Amino acid sequence: MxxxxxxxxxxxxxxxxxxxxxxxxxxxxxxxxxxxxxxxxxxxxxxxxxxxxxxxxxxxxxxxxxxxxxxxxxxxxxxxxxxxxxxxxxxxxxxxxxxTDFYGFIKSLEPHLKPHHKKALILGTGGASKAVAFALKKLEIPYSFVSRNYSDHVNFIYENLNSPIIASHQIIINCTPLGTYPAVDACPNIPYEHITSKHLLFDLIYNPSETLFLKKGKQHGAQILNGLQMLELQAEKAWKLWNKP
The missing domain is CATH 3.40.50.10860 (Leucine Dehydrogenase, chain A, domain 1)
Structure with a gap:
């Protein structure tokens, strides 16, 4: 077998x-x-x-x-x-x-993009965030990294996020594990009160299907997406690669 x-x-x-x-x-x-x-x-x-x-x-x-x-x-x-x-x-x-993460991310995000989705915030700096950044570059969407501490490629730290920064980044992607089952009461520390109906919040987490990050975005009228379709797409891409001669 x-x-x-x-x-x-x-x-x-x-x-x-x-x-x-x-x-x-x-x-x-x-x-x-x-x-x-x-x-x-x-x-x-x-x-x-x-x-x-x-x-x-x-x-x-x-x-x-x-x-x-x-x-x-x-x-x-x-x-x-x-x-x-x-x-x-x-x-x-x-x-x-x-x-195959970047492929899954592009294919699941693209159908939901609107003309006003011009810039993105990437929450987290791990391996998944690198694939997301690569995908956004392919989509020609400028992005900034957010983390707890400044480093060479981190543009913002969580505590410095404010209304103008949130307003000018209409796509916010959670690439951290915060909110994953069973720790469902956790979420990235961003000022959710500045989220509007112009925002698209994407959480790479799929369990639970609606994380606290997504719930808080939805409460402020944002469009929300979880990571399930992205995972299915990247899995099928992986299957093709494994079986390619």
């Missing part, structure tokens, strides 16, 4: 295992999908040695950047993004890293 799987930390809630297990059942495919919950990325080579039938892996928080040194090569887009969420194990045993 051909094996696939997900590497990450604390991933029992994972979308990927449910999605692919159901897909394999529905399409009568002789495949299995397992969660590989790693305390440290250094455990990764052990997975490969103990699962010789592995053909592909998904990568989630917090290893989308840390996995890169373990790979033999990267796709052009993964190299530009600096984060990997899909690994193809080639016939010669070489590991190639891809990023």
């Amino acid at each position: 051909t094996e696939f799987g997900l590497i990450g930390r604390n991933i029992s809630y994972s979308f990927s295992k449910q999605y692919f297990t159901k897909k394999f059942e529905n399409e009568h495919l002789h495949c299995s999908y397992n969660n590989f919950d790693l305390k440290e990325i250094i455990e990764f080579p052990n997975i490969l040695s103990t699962h010789p039938k592995l053909k592909g892996l998904n990568v989630t928080i917090p290893y989308k950047e840390e996995i890169i040194p373990f790979l033999d090569n990267l796709s052009k887009n993964a190299k530009k993004i600096g984060a990997v969420n899909t690994i193809k194990i080639e016939k010669n045993g070489k590991l190639k890293g891809y990023n």
Whole structure:
């Protein structure tokens, strides 16, 4: 039986295992999908040695950047993004890293864009935020990063966000894990009172389907989107890559 799987930390809630297990059942495919919950990325080579039938892996928080040194090569887009969420194990045993997050994000965001959606705030600076930034660049939407502390590429810190900044960034994307089940009472610390019906709030989280971040945006009339469609799209893209000759 051909094996696939997900590497990450604390991933029992994972979308990927449910999605692919159901897909394999529905399409009568002789495949299995397992969660590989790693305390440290250094455990990764052990997975490969103990699962010789592995053909592909998904990568989630917090290893989308840390996995890169373990790979033999990267796709052009993964190299530009600096984060990997899909690994193809080639016939010669070489590991190639891809990023399908940016594809899923573009395809799920694009139908909801309106002419007044001119600039974006990206909340968080992890691997997912890098894919989102790459996607926004492709869509020619200027963006700024928001984090708790300033660094070379962080434009704003949460405590400095104010009405003019929120008003001039009509798309706000949560790339942090804040609000993920079971910690559903958490959300990014932004001034929600300045959100309006002109805003589009996108949360990469899919569980719960309506996070506190999205609820607060909705209360102020914003259009809201969660990460479920993005995940489905990136998963199907990963499946195509794994099965590409």
